[in-house]
Amino acid sequence: MNSSTFRMPAAALLATGAVALLAAPPAHATGTPPGTPASGTGKASAVVLRAGLDVGLLDKAVHLPLQTTLNQVDAPARAEKTALTVRLDGVDQGRPVNVLQADVATSKATADTRQAEAEAALAHAKVHVPGLPVLSLIEVEKVTSKAVCEAGRQPVASSNVLGAVTVLGKKVTLSAGGPTRVAVPGVGEVTLALSEASTTSTTAAAAALRLKVSVNPLELNVAEVEGEVVLAEARCESPRAAKPETKPETKPETGSQPEAKPADVKVHSGGTAPVASGTHANLAETGGSSLTPYLAGGALLLLGAGAGALVLTRGRGRGHGDA
Structure with missing residues (x-):
């Protein structure tokens, strides 16, 4: 009797577990969506x-190009050299030409995915050109330029000329309304553009001073010096904005099957096996997963095992009663 008492709950549990297994929806593995693409560096x-x-x-029979820079940097970098010397054969008896001498000469550039920034500064600086070893082309007390390009914002450029400016030995007053022309008889001419700054939607550029040079120092074995000199220049370009993440459109499937409902289990006395109402040959088609046929087959096996255990326990119970 004790045996029958413990086996009947076990059979009922098997049958109930099979029904729950049939009714449970199949599980699907889900992955994390990809992250937002990183923006580009400025x-x-x-x-x-x-x-x-x-x-x-x-008399212009020989031309010597002079292309030189001081403290030119690209982000990320910093430079603080304060002197620049070049040598040109045939000029000033082959001696070096001191193009720039300054107390302060710094340039700095930084850039990341949020912002790009550049700065240049000169203080107490003198610029020379070949053929004028003593007379300075220009002397400045302080000039600075700065350009800032931040992602998603309008770039900003600024430059300043502070203190006195001397060109070919003459102190000049620079005008923001246009170029300033300085001419010295027997030496040459210099045209200065003050504090240039320009911006676009993604770029910025600034130059504290831009000099157009035309110098003709007589009796110095130099016929003419022409070209351009730029002081304190800064440029930047904004970082590329991150592209928004796009998700594929989901459309409802046509002709989808109705959801499967739990089958009703009826247990009959008299030795008959329990019958799950509502089951049919196409049971594997409900549920929308390739695992459903295997789940249904396992559930049916569990139902059969539970029914067999139930019949066996009832038969033994009757045997004990007859005895």
């Missing part, structure tokens, strides 16, 4: 001095 560059000059010797 660009920034700075230079303290840039010179592009053409030096003509012997």
Whole structure:
């Protein structure tokens, strides 16, 4: 009797578990969606001095190009060199030409995915050109330029010329309304553009001073020096904005099967096996997963095992009763 008491709950549990297994929806593995694409890094560059000059010797019979820069950097970098010397054969008896000498000459550029920034500064600086070893082309107390390009914002460029400016030995007053022209008889002419700054939707550029040079120092074995000199220049380009993540459109499937309902289990006395109402040959088609046929087959096996256990326990119970 004790045996029958414990086996009947076991049979009922088997049958109930089979029904629950049939009714449970199949599980699906889900992956994490991809992250937002990283934005591109901005660009920034700075230079303290840039010179592009053409030096003509012997009544322009010989041309010597002079292309030089001081403290030119591209992000991320920093430079603080304060002197620049170049040598040109045939000029000033082959001695080096001291193009720039300054107390302070710094350039800095930084860039990442949020912002690009460039700065250049000169203080107490003197610029020379070939053929003028003593007379300075220009002397400045302090000039600075800065360019900032932040992602999603309008770039900003600014430059300043502070203190006195001397060109070919003459103190000049610079005008923001246009170029300033300085001419010295027997030496040459210099045209200065003050504090240039320009911006677009993604870029910014600033130059504290831009000099257009035309110098003709007589009796110095140099016929003419022409070209351009730029002081304290900064440039930047904004980082590329991150592209928004796009998700594929989901459309409802046509002709989808109705959801499967749990089957009703009826247990009959008299030795008959329990019958699950509502089951049919196409049971594997409900549920929308390739695992459903295996789940249904396992559930049917569990139902059969539970029914067999139930019949066996009833038969033994009757045997004990007859005895």
